[in-house]
Amino acid sequence: MSEHLPVLLVVIPLMAAPTAALLRWGRAAWGLATGTSWVVLAMALLILRRVQDEGVISYFLGGWAAPIGIEYRIDTVNAWVLMIVAAIGALVMPYARASFEREIQPSKIPLLYAGLLLCLTGLLGIAATGDVFNLFVFLEISSISAYALIAAGPDRRALHAAYKYLIMGSIGATFIVIGIGMMYAMTGTLNMADLAQRLPEVSSRTVSVAFAFLTVGISLKLALFPLHLWLLDAYTFAPSAVTVFLASTATKVAVYMLVRFFFSIFGPGFSLEVMAFHWVLLPLALIAVISASLTAIYQLNVKRLLAYSSVAQIGYMILGVSLASVTGLTAGLLHLFNHALIKGALFMAMGCVMYQVGSVRMEAMRGLGKKMPWTMAAFVLGGLSLIGVPGTVGFISKWYLVLAAVEAGMWVVAALVLVGSLMAVAYVWKVVEAAYFQEYKGEFEVRQAPISLLAPTWVLVAANLYFGVNATLTSGVATRAAEVLLGVGP
Amino acid sequence: MSPVQTLFGSLSGGTTVTLAVLLPLFGTAFIGLFRARPNLREAATIVTGLLLFGLVLSLWPQIMAGENPRFVLSTPIPGIPLVLEVEPLGYLFSLVASFLWIVTSLYSIGYMRGHHEKNQTRFYLFFAIAISAAMGVAYSGNLFTLFLFYEVLTLCTFPLVTHHQTEKARRAGRVYLGILLSTSVGLQLLGIIWTYSLAGTLDFQVGGILDGHISARMVPVLLALFVFGVGKAAVMPFHRWLPAAMVAPTPVSALLHAVAVVKAGVFTILKVSVFIFGPELISGTGAADFLIWIAAATIILGSLVAFTKDNLKARLAYSTISQLSYIVLGALLANQWGIIGGGMHIVMHAFGKITLFFGAGAIMVAAHKTEISQMKGLGRSMPFTFGAFFVGALSIIGLPPAGGAWSKWFLGLGTLEAGELGLLAVLMVSSLLSLAYLLEIPLKAFFSKPDRPPEQEGIREAPLPSLIAMGITSLGTIGLFVFPEPFYRLMTMVVGG
Numbered sequence: 001m002s003e004h005l006p007v008l009l010v011v012i013p014l015m016a017a018p019t020a021a022l023l024r025w026g027r028a029a030w031g032l033a034t035g036t037s038w039v040v041l042a043m044a045l046l047i048l049r050r051v052q053d054e055g056v057i058s059y060f061l062g063g064w065a066a067p068i069g070i071e072y073r074i075d076t077v078n079a080w081v082l083m084i085v086a087a088i089g090a091l092v093m094p095y096a097r098a099s100f101e102r103e104i105q106p107s108k109i110p111l112l113y114a115g116l117l118l119c120l121t122g123l124l125g126i127a128a129t130g131d132v133f134n135l136f137v138f139l140e141i142s143s144i145s146a147y148a149l150i151a152a153g154p155d156r157r158a159l160h161a162a163y164k165y166l167i168m169g170s171i172g173a174t175f176i177v178i179g180i181g182m183m184y185a186m187t188g189t190l191n192m193a194d195l196a197q198r199l200p201e202v203s204s205r206t207v208s209v210a211f212a213f214l215t216v217g218i219s220l221k222l223a224l225f226p227l228h229l230w231l232l233d234a235y236t237f238a239p240s241a242v243t244v245f246l247a248s249t250a251t252k253v254a255v256y257m258l259v260r261f262f263f264s265i266f267g268p269g270f271s272l273e274v275m276a277f278h279w280v281l282l283p284l285a286l287i288a289v290i291s292a293s294l295t296a297i298y299q300l301n302v303k304r305l306l307a308y309s310s311v312a313q314i315g316y317m318i319l320g321v322s323l324a325s326v327t328g329l330t331a332g333l334l335h336l337f338n339h340a341l342i343k344g345a346l347f348m349a350m351g352c353v354m355y356q357v358g359s360v361r362m363e364a365m366r367g368l369g370k371k372m373p374w375t376m377a378a379f380v381l382g383g384l385s386l387i388g389v390p391g392t393v394g395f396i397s398k399w400y401l402v403l404a405a406v407e408a409g410m411w412v413v414a415a416l417v418l419v420g421s422l423m424a425v426a427y428v429w430k431v432v433e434a435a436y437f438q439e440y441k442g443e444f445e446v447r448q449a450p451i452s453l454l455a456p457t458w459v460l461v462a463a464n465l466y467f468g469v470n471a472t473l474t475s476g477v478a479t480r481a482a483e484v485l486l487g488v489g490p
Numbered sequence: 491m492s493p494v495q496t497l498f499g500s501l502s503g504g505t506t507v508t509l510a511v512l513l514p515l516f517g518t519a520f521i522g523l524f525r526a527r528p529n530l531r532e533a534a535t536i537v538t539g540l541l542l543f544g545l546v547l548s549l550w551p552q553i554m555a556g557e558n559p560r561f562v563l564s565t566p567i568p569g570i571p572l573v574l575e576v577e578p579l580g581y582l583f584s585l586v587a588s589f590l591w592i593v594t595s596l597y598s599i600g601y602m603r604g605h606h607e608k609n610q611t612r613f614y615l616f617f618a619i620a621i622s623a624a625m626g627v628a629y630s631g632n633l634f635t636l637f638l639f640y641e642v643l644t645l646c647t648f649p650l651v652t653h654h655q656t657e658k659a660r661r662a663g664r665v666y667l668g669i670l671l672s673t674s675v676g677l678q679l680l681g682i683i684w685t686y687s688l689a690g691t692l693d694f695q696v697g698g699i700l701d702g703h704i705s706a707r708m709v710p711v712l713l714a715l716f717v718f719g720v721g722k723a724a725v726m727p728f729h730r731w732l733p734a735a736m737v738a739p740t741p742v743s744a745l746l747h748a749v750a751v752v753k754a755g756v757f758t759i760l761k762v763s764v765f766i767f768g769p770e771l772i773s774g775t776g777a778a779d780f781l782i783w784i785a786a787a788t789i790i791l792g793s794l795v796a797f798t799k800d801n802l803k804a805r806l807a808y809s810t811i812s813q814l815s816y817i818v819l820g821a822l823l824a825n826q827w828g829i830i831g832g833g834m835h836i837v838m839h840a841f842g843k844i845t846l847f848f849g850a851g852a853i854m855v856a857a858h859k860t861e862i863s864q865m866k867g868l869g870r871s872m873p874f875t876f877g878a879f880f881v882g883a884l885s886i887i888g889l890p891p892a893g894g895a896w897s898k899w900f901l902g903l904g905t906l907e908a909g910e911l912g913l914l915a916v917l918m919v920s921s922l923l924s925l926a927y928l929l930e931i932p933l934k935a936f937f938s939k940p941d942r943p944p945e946q947e948g949i950r951e952a953p954l955p956s957l958i959a960m961g962i963t964s965l966g967t968i969g970l971f972v973f974p975e976p977f978y979r980l981m982t983m984v985v986g987g
Contacts, residue, residue, distance in 0.1 A: 384645065387671075388675070389641050389645065390634075390637055390638035390641050390642075391638050391641075391642065396566060396567065398679075399567060399683065400567075402679070402680065402683045403683050403686065403687060406680075406683055406684055406687045407687055414680060414683070415676075415680065418675050418676050418679065418680060419676065421675055422671065422672050422675055422676060425667070425668075425671055425672075429664075429667065433660055436655065437652070437655055437657075437659075437660045468566065469563070469564050469566050469572060470564045470565070470566060471566045471567055472565050472566075472567075472568060475567055475568060476568065479568075
């Protein structure tokens with residue numbers, strides 16, 4: 001049984017998705033989705049542990065060996081990503097019940113659970129597979145389900161947001177499949193390990209073009225500046241629970257794709273020395289950090305504010321990756337996890353506000369410090385983590401990132417990272433000031449959010465603090481993953 | 491066997507240290523629990539304060555024996571533990587902060603009730619957290635831990651500064667947080683990470699950790715990152731937050747903005763100077779030559795601005811800015827007398843300035859006056875308050891029979907040891923300035939005739955708890971002149987004498 005874990009991880013949510021759609025009763029679909037997500041988390045943790053103990057897991061689908069069949073290949077890097085996705089999934093599902101019941105028509109709710117499960121399947125599949133075409137298939141599964149999920153948002157503008165994402169996402173996916181096609185044409189294989197072996201032998205212009213197509217396609221998927229415009233509306237208008245899920249997982253998996261292609265398939269030698277990708281991505285990442293943080297300060301809708309902040313945070317991750325040292329990659333990979341915790345907590349808090357107040361615009365925050373103390377306290381703590389106050393996960397990420405920049409002698413980069421966190425103070429504090437320094441002026445009585453929303457929120461907040469003072473586990477895994485990618489160390 | 495030792499004698503050093511940081515946090519549970527019953531709530535604060543001070547005292551024999559109790563809390567980043575360790579300088583800071591917390595709590599009871607403040611539970615709650623953070627700063631075993639508690643101290647004092655939640659408080663809060671966070675994140679954190687990348691460690695070690703790891707050219711740059719990055723030390727031009735913080739209720743200004751927060755700042759600079767750079771590196775490379783004059787300028791400018799302020803709390807705030815730079819100066823002189831003087835001034839200035847703030851608060855509660863020009867003749871209705879104020883002022887000026895005389899003496903010796911007569915002149919001029927701007931207040935109160943006598947009828951002394959608190963600190967100020975010895979001993983241990 002346990003040797004089939006890599007495939008079960010993907011198959012179980014895949015089977016659960018249509019079942020959830022068939023269940024007409026929202027609560028039943030919710031039960032199924034929640035149960036599934038917890039089983040998935042347990043499996044992801046088992047896999048992570050096995051990879052830690054025994055090294056790389058290689059699994060052949062249907063027993064067909066690599067060049068013909070599909071291989072699932074899990075090392076520290078993707079075991080780490082699988083764990084992040086599964087953990088967020090396991091927290092979002094219980095959260096979704098109350099949130100969906102408030103925001104979505106009852107008849108559509110089972111379909112949304114099916115969508116969430118499909119999206120989970122796709123993201124897990126991308127992370128688990130060792131076959132580039134299989135990766136593309138899972139990418140489409142996750143993307144298409146995400147379009148549908150976003151379109152279900154309570155605001156009619158959600159349709160427009162989903163449409164925009166559909167167009168941009170499809171362009172991205174097309175670029176990726178073109179890149180994959182070119183690689184296949186040159187090497188005759190789709191297996192990642194085989195590609196890594198054969199690509200250096202056939203290095204030609206085509207490989208370089210494939211590299212370029214993949215870079216642009218994946219950058220679209222991970223919303224790297226200036227390809228980030230789809231993300232803003234998508235996060236703003238999607239149902240609250242969907243925003244939490246996508247913000248904490250989808251872009252993270254795209255970052256994973258980027259490092260997998262750059263470091264494992266093309267190899268650091270080709271990516272860094274021949275293509276010098278880091279000199280392309282580094283400036284873009286910095287612009288993302290500064291410009292998105294700056295724009296976030298002026299937003300009047302808190303979900304949109306957080307969406308801009310996500311663009312900035314993605315900038316941090318890509319910055320870490322493009323520093324291309326063990327410390328830099330560690331920073332990037334660590335921030336995958338840490339940012340999932342941060343944005344998860346913040347968007348969940350906004351979901352609580354949406355549930356009780358019915359709006360997440362800045363003026364809706366007035367006086368909520370008193371009316372919804374637990375929700376706003378969660379937001380403040382999550383916000384502090386986003387800023388990178390010591391004692392939170394955000395600080396650990398920033399520590400590694402600045403250390404990597406200092407080690408590389410890039411003082412300007414180090415300074416800009418810190419300027420970025422100061423801008424975060426500005427936009428987080430806007431919400432804090434509205435909540436604590438203004439009186440509630442609404443007509444109806446606002447009460448505390450229900451426990452089923454608050455509990456997952458506070459689990460994430462607690463994780464923000466716990467992994468902020470005890471990051472040995474997370475930074476250890478991230479460092480090992482960085483070493484695997486750069487091909488150094490044990 | 492003293493009673494203190496009987497009570498806490500069975501605890502090991504490391505446990506005591508950890509408890510000292512955690513105890514105020516346990517206290518918050520009781521403060522929250524008794525939120526509907528103010529008397530019990532305040533009792534919880536006072537009992538916590540007494541226990542904390544007892545804990546700190548119980549460490550005395552170990553410190554004197556030259557032991558440094560140590561406790562590792564966790565390891566956030568491999569190679570950089572979150573660790574508490576007590577050494578004489580931190581012990582000195584913790585003694586002052588924990589003792590004055592009890593006194594301030596006593597004072598707060600009178601002030602907050604006399605002033606009919608709202609949200610008192612929240613006030614006491616964050617006050618306790620702030621003390622916990624201050625203890626953490628005092629007992630930090632490495633720069634990483636210190637930075638953690640430093641930032642916690644910034645954040646948990648924000649609700650105290652903006653206690654009134656008015657538009658004015660909101661704006662002041664922005665300045666407070668803006669300056670403190672941007673200096674600490676933008677400069678200090680960069681300095682810390684740079685230090686780590688050079689030395690491979692952040693532990694506080696006697697003689698410093700940077701010697702031999704950094705080129706002489708870069709020492710001034712790194713040192714400047716710390717001196718300006720520790721915004722809490724209020725070295726100009728990063729001093730604006732301190733006057734802004736005066737919108738807070740007076741007990742906050744008294745304990746936090748005369749003792750815990752600002753002293754955490756100068757304490758950090760002292761620690762960095764002694765245990766990260768090491769006196770030899772600083773004096774050997776002349777790294778501080780330029781920064782010393784910035785501190786000197788802050789000393790003079792702070793005093794000059796204090797002159798122009800008619801609002802009593804604003805005047806005290808600028809006086810604090812000036813006095814803090816005395817300590818920064820001592821740390822940057824980085825010679826034996828400079829460091830001893832700097833450390834002693836943490837204690838002496840704390841007692842003196844807290845007395846002055848207590849006085850300012852008492853005047854506000856009893857007479858509802860905030861401007862110095864309104865205080866003419868007030869001394870006749872409030873003789874005790876202005877008497878205590880006079881003693882506190884003497885200490886700040888540095889005159890006997892108040893404790894401030896000692897620290898200024900040692901700092902003066904420090905400037906002579908460095909051969910900088912110009913700096914000695916700066917200290918003297920600033921003392922004269924403070925003589926003028928501080929003594930003006932009690933003199934006006936006692937010897938001037940009130941402008942409109944009938945208005946002052948019915949003004950009586952402040953509430954009793956506040957008077958007791960002022961009595962304790964002003965007597966303490968005089969006591970420190972007679973018995974400065976324990977603190978002097980601690981400081982000689984720091985410089986290895």
